[in-house]
Amino acid sequence: MQKIIVLDRDGVINYDADEFIKSADEWRPLPGSLEAIARLKSHGWWVAVATNQSGIKRGYYSRHTLSAMHQKMQAGLVSLGVKGGQGVDWVSYSPYLTHDHSPSRKPGLGMLQAIEQRFGLSLAGAPMVGDTLADVQAALGKAMQPVLVKTGKGQRTLQTQHPLLQQVTVFDDLYTAVEDILK
Template sequence: MRLIILDRDGVINQDSDAYIKSLDEWIPIPGSVEAIARLSKAGWTVAVATNQSGIARGYYGLPVLECMHQRLRQLVAEQGGELGLVVHCPHGPDDGCDCRKPRPGMLQQIAAHYGVPLAGVWFVGDSRGDLDAALAVDCQPVLVKTGKGERTLAKPLPESTLVFDDLASVANHLLS
């Protein structure tokens, strides 16, 4: 199985420091939906691991989050692809859970779901927390410059980090 794991906000859809709180605010980054579909059609399993502390903060509820993910699945399907498992952490940064990135709980959940080891699996994110979560389970850390990526790039990165302009560039690289 060829597995790739993606962060959501800032990688697949536009991010906001004010949080993505509604389906109307969930706006795909140009080329991201097509990139997921292209990877899927080429035999990749595309999973998503996303921190969603807006739930803990009371900004939106689980039904809204599920609507966003259903819309993503629909858009990918319209391009002929399929989105795999989507896991989220609903906790706030001070809740002490094991799932919130940079902790690796969501990545481990995806590995258990698919019954695969994580060593070398690409985890694509836009923040240092994403890169640290990848390193914690021996995934290949991949940074995109979308979302918070440029901010993240301005600071030292883990030595093994691969850097791409956006998710479409990641897909182009993997499919070339």
Template structure:
């Protein structure tokens, strides 16, 4: 039996995304239904982790302190809906930094496993981009593409991954799960 763990990408899954990066706490705005979905998952006994590329840090668009403030806002809003994040893993590196944590590599997911002491195998990885899904598949997870954020664009481009569940948004996925 797989753990009741779900791993979520952040931008485009939990909150609105921007091609210009989410750079301030004010720009961090939850997608409709996402906080309710996180509350519902928590109430159903799921552990919830976030795996997010945040290259805006290495690019100098925002600081670690600003990222932490965005995550504090996310945690507070989830809490207002009975939701809880068990761990937030982020990659602060740029695409050319040669790290092992930037998705599509599974480093962030391994951080989640190590921190929570759980296996992600057969758990859901929810993302709006191919790199999110590839990171999940590399770690033995079941990929879920949401059409929010860059999800529609990802679908239009097409991809080779098999057995990808496609949902309108996080809320629809959670309603199907619990």
């Protein structure tokens, strides 16, 4: 059976900002995050990203700019020795705002359903790493294993003490989460 993991982007793979990451120049990987993805790839995992990107609808950046950010992420993986075309396997994003009530925006399940369709598999039981309650809710909605990292909005999320967080494994960052997943 193919191993797959779903990662949130902002705050998990790259630095997050309350005022949004609006360009490829602003997109900077968190320490160890690309190395974590490279480790997953070297162990035969498929890596999918599910990311809310309301900055598109807000007019802060275009879909083309978002693509440039993801190309920078893939180039960073190539620089670590991950073969071209073998980096992140799939990126699903939702450009909608919370009040749009789009099923694609986390905690909705649309992006996760798209990942299932793309790979022809169920995500049930697969890990999903995020930094927000919406990530946890989406993971639980698909019967996935929610993992919360303290980077990005992770510390703020933990401070809410939401009851759903009792079902979540917590790590300092993506690298330490991946080390545990690969055990």
